[in-house]
Amino acid sequence: MENIHDKNIWPVWATETIDIVEPNPRWIKKGEHEKALLLDILSPSGITEIQHYGSTSIPNLPSKPIIDLMAKIDSFETVEDIASLLVDYNWHYVHPDLDQRPWQRFFVKVTNDKREVHLHLLLEGDERWDKQLLFRDRLQSNQLLVNEYAILKKNLVEKYSNDRELYTKAKTEFINSVLKM
Template sequence: MSNIHDESTWPIWATEEVEIEEPNQAWLEKGEREKQLLLDLLDPIGIQEIEHYGSTSIPNLPSKPIIDLMAKVDSFKSLEDKALSILSNHNWHYVHPDLDQRPWQRFFVKVSNNKREAHLHLLLKGDDRWDKQLLFRDRLRSNQDLVNEYAKLKRNSAVKFKNDREQYTKSKTEFINSIIN
């Protein structure tokens, strides 16, 4: 078995550069399509609530062109293998929790032409991250000044952390927390 921490064995999409694109209305439509596709695929295993969140769900916000979705699950243990079995037939790739380093979620990446197309975050029912993600999304949707401020931060962080997705994400934490709190 290969070492999952050996970056030389990772697929191209796992180490993509951070690239911010201008806002695109099609992201909202694509988010709804992906959400519906996932609901159709995952409803038989009890996943009935999925939300499009993240930057592509906010009008007028520059973003990485990757649709972020989250789904509520009762248990990782009972669903992880079932979801993997279903999603792997639809270009979704599982990112092991040891790599993701977020034990509170299970993470899948939809890939097309060696590029990330969408992310699916499975969260446990009752996890307050669900409500916080939606609160952040909805506050930005209702305040263009916050969108503009966040856009500036995202662009600057994308330049500074072009080759480090984790640091790019961490660089936005203070702003996100200030909106949530």
């Protein structure tokens, strides 16, 4: 059996560097499109709500060109069934041992060996759902916060372009300060 922690066997997209690009107004429409596709595929599995919540959902914010979506799910018991539905649409399931976030199940849609969309499945009632939406909504309504976050992200990507985990962790203080506003 292969060791899933062996980076030598990971696909190209799993180890790509972080790239922050200028905002693209098409990201919002792309998020809506991906949401609609996923709802069509996953509604038989009980998924009825999907939100576009990442940086690409915030106008004028430089970002990784990857759409971040999250969906509510009643139980993680159906994740293997969901993975089998999504595999035909270029979605890859990232095992929780690799994702290291036990509160979610994570999928990556890949096109031409590049991440295109992330799907985070969260359990119904998880407080992270509301926090993600609150952070998105506060930035969508405050260009000064967008500007501050953009500077932070550009500085962090210079330090952590090869380490997604450290890059994400380094944004925590800013995110928490926005949530406390």
